[in-house]
Amino acid sequence: SQTIHQWPATLVQPVGSPLSLECTVEGTSNPNLYWYRQAAGRGLQLLFYSIGIDQISSEVPQNLSASRPQDRQFILSSKKLLLSDSGFYLCAWRGTGSLSNYGYTFGSGTRLTVV
Amino acid sequence: SQKIEQNSEALNIQEGKTATLTCNYTNYSPAYLQWYRQDPGRGPVFLLLIRENEKEKRKERLKVTFDTTLKQSLFHITASQPADSATYLCALYNFNKFYFGSGTKLNVKP
Numbered sequence: 001s002q003t004i005h006q007w008p009a010t011l012v013q014p015v016g017s018p019l020s021l022e023c024t025v026e027g028t029s030n031p032n033l034y035w036y037r038q039a040a041g042r043g044l045q046l047l048f049y050s051i052g053i054d055q056i057s058s059e060v061p062q063n064l065s066a067s068r069p070q071d072r073q074f075i076l077s078s079k080k081l082l083l084s085d086s087g088f089y090l091c092a093w094r095g096t097g098s099l100s101n102y103g104y105t106f107g108s109g110t111r112l113t114v115v
Numbered sequence: 116s117q118k119i120e121q122n123s124e125a126l127n128i129q130e131g132k133t134a135t136l137t138c139n140y141t142n143y144s145p146a147y148l149q150w151y152r153q154d155p156g157r158g159p160v161f162l163l164l165i166r167e168n169e170k171e172k173r174k175e176r177l178k179v180t181f182d183t184t185l186k187q188s189l190f191h192i193t194a195s196q197p198a199d200s201a202t203y204l205c206a207l208y209n210f211n212k213f214y215f216g217s218g219t220k221l222n223v224k225p
Contacts, residue, residue, distance in 0.1 A: 032211070043119075043204065043217035044159070051211070059212075090158050103149050103161025104206075104213060111156070 002027035006091045006107030013114055019064075019078040021110050023091030026072065031093040033074040034104065035066055038088040050074060086114045117142040119207060119216040127222045128195060136190040136219045138205035143214075145207035148181055150190050153202045153218065162203075163190075195223045 006023045013019060025031050032051050036044040046059045048066035056066050063082050067075045074091060088111055092104040120139045128134050138148070147166045151159035165172040165181045165188070172179045178191040192199050202220045206213040 034212070036215075041217075044215040046212055046214065049212055088156075092158075103151070103164055104159070105161070106158030109156070109158050 002093075002095075002105065004091065004093055004105055004107045006110060008110055009108065010111045011113070013081050013112065015083060015114055016080045019076070019081055019085070019112070021076040021089055021091075021112075023074045023076075023107055024072055025074075025093045028093070028095060029071060031072065031095060033068065034092040034094075035074065035076050036090045036092065038090065040087075044090065048076070081114045083114050086112055088112075117214070119143070119205065119214060121203075121205060121216040121219045123217060123219070125220040125222055127224065130195060130197060130223055130225050132195055134192040134195045134199070134221055134223070136203050136221065138188040138190070138216055140186050140207055143186075143207050143209055144183075145209055147208045148179075148188050149206045149208070149213065150177075150179055150188075151204040151206060151215075153204055159204055159215075192221075195221075197223045197225050199223050 003026045034049045035047040037047055038044050048058055050056050050068045053068055064078050088109050090109045091107040094104050095102050118141045149164045150162045153159040163172055163174055163179045165179045167183050176193045180189045200223050202218040204215050204218040206215045
């Protein structure tokens, strides 16, 4: 079966520090991968999505970047964090091909607090 | 601009009643729409997908309708239970991505 791993679960970082969040998927190949951010009491904002290795699309210009060095690995990074980067970061994957009744499968999330 | 609107006010209902949640959208033409459940501090969990050519979809106590003319989806939970208490999100599919509403919190009281 497919599983998705996301870490760390919580993170407190000072303003101006770098960030690296990692997401890996097991049990599938060539998944579509996504990074979302959820501010407190708000909906999910799509940040990046990837349909393959080194194929990254950005939805919103911001202080973040994403990379996909391997088929099932998706990394969210920042060189210098801002206070506004605080939030709940979620990685998700979806199978390719016929969607059938597929939805996203989300990771457990990373709660990032920038202080 | 494109919008996905869900009632931001919490829905409080009594156990055993039917909960009905609404998702309205503008300036989208989604091929399909999904509903997710999210518990505090957790990632959303996929519940149902409905395509634009489907009027209704059911799964156990859940029912989803999709009206592309009204640009609206309704999500029903029949015989609701306290364990159904959570935030429910709708998501629209557009160009290989899903865009989410902000969700409606459902409180089912025993």
